[in-house]
Amino acid sequence: MTNDTTPRGRILLVDDDKSILRTFRYCLEDAGYAVTTAQNSEQARAQTYAAVFDACFLDLNLGEESGLDLLPQLREIAPWMRVVMATAQSDISTAVKAIHAGATDYLVKPCSPEQLRLCADKQVQTRHLEMRVQQLEADAGSTYKGEMISANPAMSAVVQMAKQVADTDASILLLGESGTGKGMLARAIHHWSHRAKGGFVTINCPSLSSELMESEMFGHQKGAFTGASERTSGRVSQADGGTLFLDEIGDFPLPLQPKLLRFIQDKEYERVGDPVTRVADVRIIAATNRNLEEMVKEKTFREDLFYRLNVITMVIPPLRERSEDVPALAEAALARYVKAYRRPARGFSADAMQQLKKYPWPGNVRELQNVIERAAIICTDAEVQTAHLGIVEVARDRGGIRPRAGDAISIADLERAHITALVTSVESLDDAAKLLGIDSSTLYRKRKQYGI
Numbered sequence: 001m002t003n004d005t006t007p008r009g010r011i012l013l014v015d016d017d018k019s020i021l022r023t024f025r026y027c028l029e030d031a032g033y034a035v036t037t038a039q040n041s042e043q044a045r046a047q048t049y050a051a052v053f054d055a056c057f058l059d060l061n062l063g064e065e066s067g068l069d070l071l072p073q074l075r076e077i078a079p080w081m082r083v084v085m086a087t088a089q090s091d092i093s094t095a096v097k098a099i100h101a102g103a104t105d106y107l108v109k110p111c112s113p114e115q116l117r118l119c120a121d122k123q124v125q126t127r128h129l130e131m132r133v134q135q136l137e138a139d140a141g142s143t144y145k146g147e148m149i150s151a152n153p154a155m156s157a158v159v160q161m162a163k164q165v166a167d168t169d170a171s172i173l174l175l176g177e178s179g180t181g182k183g184m185l186a187r188a189i190h191h192w193s194h195r196a197k198g199g200f201v202t203i204n205c206p207s208l209s210s211e212l213m214e215s216e217m218f219g220h221q222k223g224a225f226t227g228a229s230e231r232t233s234g235r236v237s238q239a240d241g242g243t244l245f246l247d248e249i250g251d252f253p254l255p256l257q258p259k260l261l262r263f264i265q266d267k268e269y270e271r272v273g274d275p276v277t278r279v280a281d282v283r284i285i286a287a288t289n290r291n292l293e294e295m296v297k298e299k300t301f302r303e304d305l306f307y308r309l310n311v312i313t314m315v316i317p318p319l320r321e322r323s324e325d326v327p328a329l330a331e332a333a334l335a336r337y338v339k340a341y342r343r344p345a346r347g348f349s350a351d352a353m354q355q356l357k358k359y360p361w362p363g364n365v366r367e368l369q370n371v372i373e374r375a376a377i378i379c380t381d382a383e384v385q386t387a388h389l390g391i392v393e394v395a396r397d398r399g400g401i402r403p404r405a406g407d408a409i410s411i412a413d414l415e416r417a418h419i420t421a422l423v424t425s426v427e428s429l430d431d432a433a434k435l436l437g438i439d440s441s442t443l444y445r446k447r448k449q450y451g452i
């Protein structure tokens with residue numbers, strides 16, 4: 001089981017036998033999976049349209065119906081979903097037919113809880129690996145796709161400036177709220193520069209302690225510290241000839257900042273546990289949503305490093321200040337998600353578009369994409385309506401409605417509202433994590449996920 005509320009994976013169980021559904025459900029939920037059940041083909045199709053599942057256990061005999069007939073329909077609705085055919089001992093030859101028809105495995109009933117869990121683990125892990133490969137292919141295939149088009153004068157000026165400075169090797173500091181597109185602009189700058197053939201390597205600064213960050217950045221020798229079983233080259237050497245993107249630089253560990261400064265100035269570094277001085281030709285782009293000048297005053301960020309990074313600074317405006325960009329961003333996201341999920345929506349109703357333009361988007365473009373992804377999945381017509389958007393105004397100082405426990409909203413919306421309210425009312429993110437009863441990296445992930 002994971003140490004937070006994120007499920008290990010989402011599983012659909014299809015069986016006409018209620019007691020089997022109950023037993024399988026308990027067993028898989030105990031193992032940390034989110035489980036949905038369906039007792040017949042109609043329910044199974046409806047569930048597959050309504051949500052995204054990693055894997056499905058499909059019974060061969062669904063009363064009057066056959067799992068074999070349902071299989072191709074589920075594959076059509078959700079081609080990414082891994083389907084395990086559940087069958088009685090005597091049906092094995094049919095199960096083999098099911099494999100030919102696109103099932104990824106079969107499970108003979110009755111089975112032990114351990115067999116069921118192992119089978120689920122295998123399918124969900126494979127599905128997650130497939131997603132990871134797709135992500136890496138998307139990242140590697142082209143470091144940057146499309147143009148950063150904007151109808152907003154301030155944003156257009158940022159893009160114009162980025163194009164001008166792309167081909168210099170000067171360090172760049174990108175400022176802006178979370179989810180405004182700093183990572184995307186960094187990638188675009190790399191693409192526009194003469195370094196485009198080299199690697200674009202990202203380091204997420206808040207996710208690592210000082211010791212781990214040093215080895216992640218500069219690499220380490222085998223045995224350099226407990227657990228350092230293999231030699232690693234480090235991100236800096238992977239970025240040689242390319243660009244190193246330091247995301248959330250405000251969270252870069254203070255004790256390691258002198259080594260980063262030296263690397264930026266002299267291009268020199270050493271691996272942990274290895275005295276050899278190495279050189280890497282790397283362009284640095286750093287980004288943050290924090291106020292580095294304030295941090296310098298509070299002595300939580302080194303002044304010399306700040307000036308070194310602050311050679312060229314660009315501020316990306318929040319989405320609420322460029323609502324003229326919302327329609328194009330929303331249309332592009334919808335086109336992408338309906339293609340990925342094979343869904344019918346092709347546009348937005350006038351009311352839905354109006355709501356998208358009016359909403360203040362505290363989580364910026366990332367939040368917009370999350371809303372559109374969900375709408376693309378649940379909308380079964382050609383036009384996305386307001387109801388599909390499920391926008392719940394997270395009231396901070398904006399006079400919206402503050403969601404409360406018991407309101408007719410999803411757990412995710414409630415969690416987002418709760419975390420948003422909490423992080424704005426406590427001194428530090430560490431305090432917020434403690435109050436929420438989760439560790440800082442989980443809070444970081446959730447802030448990213450909800451665009452907080």
Ligand SMILES: Nc1ncnc2c1ncn2[C@@H]1O[C@H](COP(=O)(O)OP(=O)(O)OP(=O)(O)O)[C@@H](O)[C@H]1O
Pocket residue numbers: 148149176177178179180181182183184185247287288289329365366369448
């Ligand atoms: N102009 C844009 N066009 C299309 N997609 C965009 C644009 N700007 C941002 N996005 C998308 O929005 C999401 C968030 O962008 P990105 O990760 O670059 O934001 P960020 O400012 O770096 O956020 P954080 O500070 O949380 O890391 C990404 O999925 C990105 O592809």
